[in-house]
Amino acid sequence: MQCGAYLNEPPAKRDAGFPRRTDKSGALFPPDKEPMNATIDRAEREPATRFRPPVPRPLREPLGLFDFLRAARKNPITTWMDVHFRLPVVAAEGAMGRITVVSDPALIRYLLVENVDGYRKDDLQRRVLAPGLGNGLLSAEGDEWRLQRRTLAPIFNARTVQGFTAAMNAAGARLGRRLGRRGGKPVDVALEMTRVTLDVLERTIFTQGLPGDPDALGRAITRFLEAVGPIDPLDVFGVPDFVPRIGRLRARPAGRFFAEVVDELIARRKAVMARGEAPRDLLTLLLAAQDPETGNGLSDLAVKANIVTFIAAGHETTANSLTWALYCLSQDPAAQARIEAEVDEAGEGDFAVEDLPFTRAVIEEAMRLFPPVPFLSRQAVRDDRLGRIKVPRGSLVMVAPWVLHRHHLLWEDPEAFVPERFLPENRDRIQRFAYLPFGAGPRVCIGQSFSIQEAVIVLAHVVRAVRFRLPADHPPVTPLHRVTLRPEHGLRMEAEARG
Numbered sequence: 202m203q204c205g206a207y208l209n210e211p212p213a214k215r216d217a218g219f220p221r222r223t224d225k226s227g228a229l230f231p232p233d234k235e236p237m238n239a240t241i242d243r244a245e246r247e248p249a250t251r252f253r254p255p256v257p258r259p260l261r262e263p264l265g266l267f268d269f270l271r272a273a274r275k276n277p278i279t280t281w282m283d284v285h286f287r288l289p290v291v292a293a294e295g296a297m298g299r300i301t302v303v304s305d306p307a308l309i310r311y312l313l314v315e316n317v318d319g320y321r322k323d324d325l326q327r328r329v330l331a332p333g334l335g336n337g338l339l340s341a342e343g344d345e346w347r348l349q350r351r352t353l354a355p356i357f358n359a360r361t362v363q364g365f366t367a368a369m370n371a372a373g374a375r376l377g378r379r380l381g382r383r384g385g386k387p388v389d390v391a392l393e394m395t396r397v398t399l400d401v402l403e404r405t406i407f408t409q410g411l412p413g414d415p416d417a418l419g420r421a422i423t424r425f426l427e428a429v430g431p432i433d434p435l436d437v438f439g440v441p442d443f444v445p446r447i448g449r450l451r452a453r454p455a456g457r458f459f460a461e462v463v464d465e466l467i468a469r470r471k472a473v474m475a476r477g478e479a480p481r482d483l484l485t486l487l488l489a490a491q492d493p494e495t496g497n498g499l500s501d502l503a504v505k506a507n508i509v510t511f512i513a514a515g516h517e518t519t520a521n522s523l524t525w526a527l528y529c530l531s532q533d534p535a536a537q538a539r540i541e542a543e544v545d546e547a548g549e550g551d552f553a554v555e556d557l558p559f560t561r562a563v564i565e566e567a568m569r570l571f572p573p574v575p576f577l578s579r580q581a582v583r584d585d586r587l588g589r590i591k592v593p594r595g596s597l598v599m600v601a602p603w604v605l606h607r608h609h610l611l612w613e614d615p616e617a618f619v620p621e622r623f624l625p626e627n628r629d630r631i632q633r634f635a636y637l638p639f640g641a642g643p644r645v646c647i648g649q650s651f652s653i654q655e656a657v658i659v660l661a662h663v664v665r666a667v668r669f670r671l672p673a674d675h676p677p678v679t680p681l682h683r684v685t686l687r688p689e690h691g692l693r694m695e696a697e698a699r700g
C-alpha cells in the first residue's frame with residue numbers, strides 16, 4: 202500500500218519475532234529455520250493438493266501517484282508490494298507522507314500494546330468512519346473512548362456472549378432451512394451470509410424486532426458501507442471536512458435512515474424497561490450499562506452511536522468471514538469431508554462451539570487468508586522508533602492483517618488454505634502478534650468472542666444443511682477491499698441438500 206520512494210528496509214532491532222540472520226549492512230536473509238507456524242499436516246496432505254485461492258499479485262515496483270490513487274480507490278489491496286510480504290518493516294515516503302508498514306510481531310506488540318499512548322487512530326480512518334458511526338466505541342478517542350470501553354466491556358464478556366448461543370442457533374437453523382430448499386439452484390452466498398448476520402444482530406440487539414420492513418435496515422447498512430467504502434482522495438490529502446465528498450453525500454440518506462430507526466427503537470425500549478418487562482438483549486444491556494468507576498450510564502447519543510457501530514462493525518465482517526470459509530471449503534474436498542464429519546458427529550439440535558474445533562479452525566483460517574479488516578492504521582503522537590526505523594510525529598503506521606497473515610517469514614505456505622494450523626494441538630505454534638484479524642491491545646475488537654461464536658454456529662448449520670459447489674462458469678473469486686474484504690464478483694454457488 203505505497204507509492205513513492207523507499208527509504209530503508211532494514212530488519213527491526215527489537216526482534217523477538219523472526220528467526221533470521223543479517224549481513225553487516227543489515228540486509229535481510231531468508232530465515233535459517235523454518236517459518237513459525239510451520240509443518241502442520243505434511244503427513245496428512247501433500248502441499249501440492251492444497252487449495253491456494255487466487256489473489257492480486259503483489260507489485261514489484263511502486264506505482265506513480267496517479268496510478269496509486271486510482272488503484273487505491275478501486276481496490277486498495279492491489280497496491281501492496283512484494284517487499285511488504287517479505288520484510289519485517291517497510292517505510293516509504295510518498296504522496297500520503299511517510300508510511301511505515303510493520304509486520305514484525307515484536308514491533309506490533311510494541312505499537313499496539315506497550316507504547317499504546319504513543320499512537321492514536323489516524324485521521325484518515327476517523328474521517329472515513331466517523332461521519333457514519335457517530336462517536337461510538339470504534340471512532341471515539343481519549344477520555345470518551347476510555348469511558349465507553351469501561352462501560353461496554355461487561356456486555357461482551359464470555360458469559361453474556363454465551364447467553365446469545367440460542368439466538369445464534371435459531372438464526373443459523375433458519376438459514377439452513379432456507380438453503381436446504383434451494384434444490385441445487387445457485388445461491389448468492391455473500392448475500393445469504395449478510396442476511397444471517399443481520400438476523401443474528403436483530404435477535405441479539407433488538408429481540409423485539411425492528412418496526413416496519415425487516416430487510417430495510419440491512420439494505421441501508423449495505424448502502425452506507427458501499428458509499429463510504431472507497432478511499433476518497435480528498436480525505437487522503439487532508440482537504441477540510443466542509444468540502445463535500447461524493448461518497449459521503451451518498452452515505453448521508455442511509456445514515457439518516459439508520460439514525461431514525463434507532464431513535465425509535467430506543468424510545469420504545471425505554472418504555473418497556475420502565476414497566477420492568479425488558480428482554481435481556483444488547484439494547485437493554487446498553488441502556489442499563491454503568492461505568493464501573495462512576496456508576497454513570499451512557500447518554501442516549503452514545504447508546505445510538507454504539508448500536509450503529511455494532512451493526513456496521515459486526516455485520517459485514519462476520520458475513521465475509523463466513524463467505525470466504527464456504528468458498529474455501531467448496532474448493533477443498535478433504536476439508537469439506539472433515540467438517541461434515543464433525544458437524545454430523547455433533548448430533549441434532551443446537552450447536553455448541555466447544556464441540557466444533559475443526560469448524561472453528563476453518564473460520565480462523567478463512568480470516569487468515571481473507572481478514573475482514575485488511576489493515577489497521579495509527580498516527581504517531583510524537584517522534585518514535587520502530588526498531589531502527591524513525592517514525593516522525595504525525596506519520597502513519599500500518600499493521601495490515603492482509604500482509605501479516607501472508608508473510609513469508611511467519612507462515613509456511615502462506616497462500617494455502619490449511620485449517621489444521623488452527624486446531625488446538627497446533628495453535629500454540631502461531632505467535633500471538635502474527636495473527637490479528639481482531640487487532641490487539643486496548644482497542645482490540647470488543648465483539649471478538651461474539652463473532653467467533655456466531656460464525657462457528659452459523660457455519661455448522663450451513664454444513665449440516667447443504668454442500669456448495671462453485672459453477673464452472675463462475676468469474677474468478679478474488680477479493681475486493683471495501684472497508685471489509687469481499688468477493689469482487691460476488692459468490693454464487695449451487696446448494697445441494699445433504700440428507
Ligand code: HEM
Pocket residue numbers: 322338339340350510511512514515516518519522572573574577578637638639640641643644645646647648649651652
Ligand atoms: C469477523 C468479525 C469481526 C472482525 C474481523 C472485527 C475486526 C475488528 C478490528 C480489527 C478492530 C480493531 C480496529 C483497530 O484497532 O483499529 C475492531 C474493533 C471493534 N469491533 Fe470488531 N470485528 C468483528 C466483529 C465485530 C462485532 C460482531 C462487533 C460488535 C457486535 C464488533 C465491534 C467492534 C467495536 C465496537 C470495535 C472498536 C473497539 C475499540 O476501539 O475499543 N466487531 N474490530
